[in-house]
Each structure stands twice: as C-alpha cells, then as structure tokens.
Amino acid sequence: ELKVEQNPLFLSMQEGKNYTIYCNYSTTSDRLYWYRQDPGKSLESLFVLLSNGAVKQEGRLMASLDTKARLSTLHITAAVHDLSATYFCAVDLLNDYKLSFGAGTTVTVRA
C-alpha cells in the first residue's frame, strides 16, 4: 500500500523568511504532484514532477523530486501572506490511475 507522509502538518511562517515542506512516499514512483487548497475552496494544481531530479518553479514556490530518496520538497522563498493555504502532495504509481495524497500542510503566513 502506498503511503504518503507530509511534514510538518502545520507551519507558521514569518513574512520574508524561507521555509520547506517535505513529502515522503513509501513505494517507488517517478510521478509526484503538488496542489494548493484555499479555505473552503477546491484543489488547484501547482506542479507536476515526472522524473528524478525534476525541479519546477513558479513565483516564490519551487518543487523538486528525488525518486531514489522517495522525497519531494516544496520550498517557499520570502513568504508572503498570499501563500497562506493548505498544500498537498500526491503520488501515483506506474500503470495506476489513482492518486494517493498526503495529509496536507496548513501554512499560515504572519507579518
């Protein structure tokens, strides 16, 4: 059974500082997805990482994938209030259509 673990589950960020969210998964996979969810809203796709060493960046967010370590990181640079949300990572397996999600990391950015 594929298990996906995120940490931390809650993250209080100070504006302007850098932080990292970690996503570990239990079974070999080379596909990992990051989503964002605002309170009361649905999930929005942020990044799709499809190979070992993949790195993607959008604004203050950068995601990377290390398939050998079964680890993805979501790095936040110079946090701003607009980044307050819950971030989920998700993994699927070869020849399997199902996404398995982590529990989510709830981010709050304070002044």
Next chain:
Amino acid sequence: DVKVTQSSRYLVKRTGEKVFLECVQDMDHENMFWYRQDPGLGLRLIYFSYDVKMKEKGDIPEGYSVSREKKERFSLILESASTNQTSMYLCASSTGSYTEAFFGQGTRLTVV
C-alpha cells in the same frame, strides 16, 4: 480551461436517506474520481472510473456506490446515509497516467 462541476456546494441529509452527488467534466477525460476530505486525513479515494461503465474501488468504498453511464458524468451514491459520512466530497478528472487531476469545487455534505 478544464471544468469539473459538482452539482451542489452544500447538502444536508437525514440519516438513512439515499444521497446522490453528481459530477460533470467538460474535457473528455477518461478518468474520474471521488475523494472525501476530512481534517487531518487528507484526501481518501472512494471510487474511480477509467472508462464508461467501468469502476474500481478505492481505499474507502464501504457505504458508497458509483455510476458512470456517460463519459462526462460520474455519480457518487450513498445508499443509506450515516452521520460518519458527513464530510467534504471532491470529484476529479484526468486524461490518464502522467497527468494531474483537476478537481471540482467540492460538496460539503452534512448527515443529521
């Protein structure tokens, strides 16, 4: 833009009622999914479908069934609603492997 539309944002139902949650996608996606989201548990897969009339159980199918008669529509059915099925339900669709899933806006179901 891909659009996944769920029929209701909020529903309140009584214990024992049969409940239908509807989901429609407009991008000709093969795969459709139903997840439930509970605090601290992330998203858990209830059922998914990779083709019309095809369905497979996810991680928590008990108490639920699904129907996919047309490619664009995927329905989740609670045969006899119970209070432990109070949750946020999210529908999603995707084109296949190696692509992200697109989510609907969610249905917050309360069973009283």
